[in-house]
Amino acid sequence: MIDLARIVQETFVAQAEHHPTLSSTNDRATWCASRGAKQLPLLVVADQQTAGRGRGGKRWWSAPGALMFSLLIEPDTVAADRDRSPLVALAVAVAVAETVAPLLAAQSPGIHWPNDVLVNGRKLTGILVEVLADRRHVIGIGLNTNNTLADAPAELQATATTLRDLAGQRFDQTDVLVDLLRHLADAFSMLRDDPSALSARANARCTQRGQTVTLHWGNQHKTGVCRGIGADGAILLETAAGVERFHSGTTSPQ
Amino acid sequence: MNAPSASNQDIFEVRKIRRLVELMKEHDLSEIDLQEGDVRIQLRRACAVAPVMVAAPPVAAMPAAAPAAPAPAAAPAAAPAAGKANSGLVIKSPMVGTFYAAADPESPAYVKIGDHVGPETTVCIVEAMKVFNQIPAEVSGKIVAVLVENGAPVEFGQPLFNDAAGD
Numbered sequence: 492m493i494d495l496a497r498i499v500q501e502t503f504v505a506q507a508e509h510h511p512t513l514s515s516t517n518d519r520a521t522w523c524a525s526r527g528a529k530q531l532p533l534l535v536v537a538d539q540q541t542a543g544r545g546r547g548g549k550r551w552w553s554a555p556g557a558l559m560f561s562l563l564i565e566p567d568t569v570a571a572d573r574d575r576s577p578l579v580a581l582a583v584a585v586a587v588a589e590t591v592a593p594l595l596a597a598q599s600p601g602i603h604w605p606n607d608v609l610v611n612g613r614k615l616t617g618i619l620v621e622v623l624a625d626r627r628h629v630i631g632i633g634l635n636t637n638n639t640l641a642d643a644p645a646e647l648q649a650t651a652t653t654l655r656d657l658a659g660q661r662f663d664q665t666d667v668l669v670d671l672l673r674h675l676a677d678a679f680s681m682l683r684d685d686p687s688a689l690s691a692r693a694n695a696r697c698t699q700r701g702q703t704v705t706l707h708w709g710n711q712h713k714t715g716v717c718r719g720i721g722a723d724g725a726i727l728l729e730t731a732a733g734v735e736r737f738h739s740g741t742t743s744p745q
Numbered sequence: 746m747n748a749p750s751a752s753n754q755d756i757f758e759v760r761k762i763r764r765l766v767e768l769m770k771e772h773d774l775s776e777i778d779l780q781e782g783d784v785r786i787q788l789r790r791a792c793a794v795a796p797v798m799v800a801a802p803p804v805a806a807m808p809a810a811a812p813a814a815p816a817p818a819a820a821p822a823a824a825p826a827a828g829k830a831n832s833g834l835v836i837k838s839p840m841v842g843t844f845y846a847a848a849d850p851e852s853p854a855y856v857k858i859g860d861h862v863g864p865e866t867t868v869c870i871v872e873a874m875k876v877f878n879q880i881p882a883e884v885s886g887k888i889v890a891v892l893v894e895n896g897a898p899v900e901f902g903q904p905l906f907n908d909a910a911g912d
Contacts, residue, residue, distance in 0.1 A: 514775065521772050544849065580875040605874040624867050624881040708843045710896045724874060739843045739873045739898065 493536050494665040502672035504562075505530040513537040515544050516561035517619060517631040524563055524627055531627075533563040536668070543633065544619060551617050552647055556637030556655065558664055562675070566626040570683040578724040580606035580620045581693050582682045583630060586674035587616050588696050590667065591634075595657055601698030604717075604726040604742055609698065613652035634671070637661045687722040694720040699742065704728070708740030717742075762786070771867070773852065836882055836906040838899040842873035846895045856906070860888045868906060871899060886910045 495507040506528070513519050516535045523533055537559050543551035553559065569579050584606040591600050591608070598610045606618040619631040635653035643651060655661055681689045694700075699717040706713050706728060715728030715735070725736035769777060769790055776789045838844070846854040846869055856868045862882040871878050886908035893905055 518772065518774065522768075522774060522777070525768050525772055578874065618875070620876040622876060622878040624865055624879045628876075708896070708898060710894075711898070738841060741875065 501669050503676045504532050504534045507534040510537045512539045514542040515540055517629050520561040520563040520629045531565050536560040545617050551633045554638035554642050558634040558636045562630045564628050569679050578686055581724050582678040582689055583618045584608055585692050586678040590671040590674045602693055602696045603699055610652055615652050690720055690722050690724045704742045706737055706740045706742050835904045838871055838903045838905050840871055841901055842871040844893045844897050844899045845870040856888050858888055
């Protein structure tokens with residue numbers, strides 16, 4: 492059970508809601524925003540999602556023990572002018588990686604640009620950041636915590652992982668959530684004060700460096716060797732034309 | 746719903762319901778369930794996703810909102826140096842990224858030719874680094890042309906839609 496009182500006391504969250512079942516925590520947070528939610532950050536946690544959203548219409552795998560939540564925040568929490576908003580997803584990835592690293596004795600979490608956190612090449616978390624018309628941000632995070640691959644659909648067996656499967660133990664969800672929220676507060680603070688320091692942290696954990704990756708955006712793609720994450724958060728791909736920077740798209744290994 | 750006792754309340758309820766329905770469509774909600782005092786409104790919209798009841802009362806949730814209309818979203822400020830991004834007959838991209846006409850591939854486009862928009866109407870998504878930005882029209886008018894393809898990269902200031910003021 493998630494201890495909401497502890498979360499409000501120990502983290503930057505001002506209000507919290509818990510639901511046994513929701514269609515989507517991002518949708519609920521968006522709805523709260525449309526209703527004029529004032530005390531932010533607002534946290535929405537669900538035990539189960541029936542229509543959890545990933546990017547591009549994909550569904551997020553919902554299973555008991557998974558930590559699924561959304562945060563509604565004011566734009567100035569992340570100093571979100573149009574230039575900096577793109578770095579928010581990267582900030583969340585850094586926060587998740589830094590939260591799970593001490594929980595895993597044997598393995599190290601890595602970042603795939605811009606916001607995938609993987610362990611052993613398998614996806615541990617999903618992050619979906621949606622910016623509303625009034626610039627408030629809805630940050631959706633799904634962290635595979637106490638759920639297990641044994642219960643996962645066939646198509647995820649080779650690509651997903653969970654903390655429970657990696658560490659061989661269950662974790663207290665409130666502990667993990669409090670820790671993650673603290674790391675998020677730190678990452679947002681860094682984003683406000685020194686965005687290049689945030690990019691540097693992401694770069695240090697980027698496991699795509701030196702690998703051939705393909706960047707997809709819309710109907711287009713580009714393949715090159717990843718040279719890391721630049722100070723402005725762009726992914727650097729070396730192609731025949733030299734090192735190019737990209738701010739949009741998703742990466743896949745070649 | 747309780748039967749309104751005066752004709753003023755009648756109009757109020759209809760407007761309220763209309764606004765709620767608009768919000769449901771705008772945010773693609775299948776169901777809302779609101780309570781104010783002893784008045785309760787439940788609206789369910791037919792859609793592909795099965796509506797899910799919120800089973801537990803939220804703990805330490807938002808205070809019971811008094812006004813029926815949602816707090817108006819502040820119009821986003823364009824970079825001061827650049828001035829207002831949109832004016833008159835063109836809606837321009839306020840940022841660099843990838844243009845998407847809809848919230849996701851399974852959803853209908855935010856706007857199509859012939860739709861009327863207001864300054865706060867979301868007209869598209871521009872995505873950068875996996876952050877999906879809902880872009881408001883910033884003008885009123887009718888969409889008369891869509892200038893970019895779904896999935897195309899866009900630059901700051903690039904025209905996205907033509908709109909005709911008034912109608």
